[in-house]
Amino acid sequence: MIQHLLRVSHVSKHFGGNVAVHDVSFAVDEKQIVGLIGPNGAGKTTLFNCITGFFPVTSGEVIFDIKKINDLRPDEVCRLGMARTWQRVKPLGSLSVLENVMVGAFSVTNKARQAEEIAIEQLKSMGLTDYASKSAGSLPIGLKKKLELARVLATHPKLLLLDEICGGLNHTETDAILDIIRTIRQRGATIVFIEHDMKAVTSICDRIVVLNSGEKLAEGTPEEITNNPDVIAAYLGGGHHA
Ligand SMILES: Nc1ncnc2c1ncn2[C@@H]1O[C@H](COP(=O)(O)OP(=O)(O)OP(=O)(O)O)[C@@H](O)[C@H]1O
Ligand SMILES: [Mg+2]
Incomplete structure (x- = not known):
């Protein structure tokens, strides 16, 4: 069996009656950059919260480096070698x-x-x-x-989860961050990259997973995804912003 660094297996997350993530599976191999895209509210950040131990999953499993981690606390997950950035950055201001x-x-x-x-x-x-x-x-x-x-x-970290690290940035700032990510990649990093800017995603990712209304809509290379009619329809219908 192929050994993935991260395997998300049939993960669902419900908030009361709201199904934020439904039966999502994908895997990330070492030294890959996997894009996680989808319209606003698709469940991307929720999935990160489930992977990193901030939310318990409703069902499914998260496997990191052969270890099932979905019962661990965020600090325990971090110590195993997984780190995430926040969509709304919140440094310790003082x-x-x-x-x-x-x-x-x-x-x-x-x-x-x-x-x-x-x-x-x-x-x-x-x-x-x-x-x-x-x-x-x-x-x-x-x-x-x-x-x-x-x-x-x-x-x-062995695995880096970036939640809209370019969100709210202008073109110059975005390019600076993308250059940093390319440098990290050359050093052998493994990254899951949530981003709305398709140019950024397609220029940096080896594979892309598309979420829509909590479900996995498609998975493939940047070329496959940008030509996928379901993906195009979800984006055109979604009215999405960063
Ligand atoms: N803590 C929470 N409690 C209740 N519902 C939540 C919570 N966090 C997220 N949700 C719901 O889960 C769904 C998915 O939200 P999520 O933030 O994961 O989407 P997203 O894909 O990251 O969107 P965006 O691109 O706007 O960041 C939404 O319906 C949202 O309202
Ligand atoms: Mg989000």
């Missing part, structure tokens, strides 16, 4: 930029000196060194998104 990244690093070390070294290195690779001592809350959105990336990369 802490400095450096300290925010150190919080990530503390999931791989309990030594402050070492956490600081890891954080300094991540800030450098994001071009954030000059902001290290600034309060995180004071950063503009473009830099907050880079800080979010630095924080999760400081956990040295």
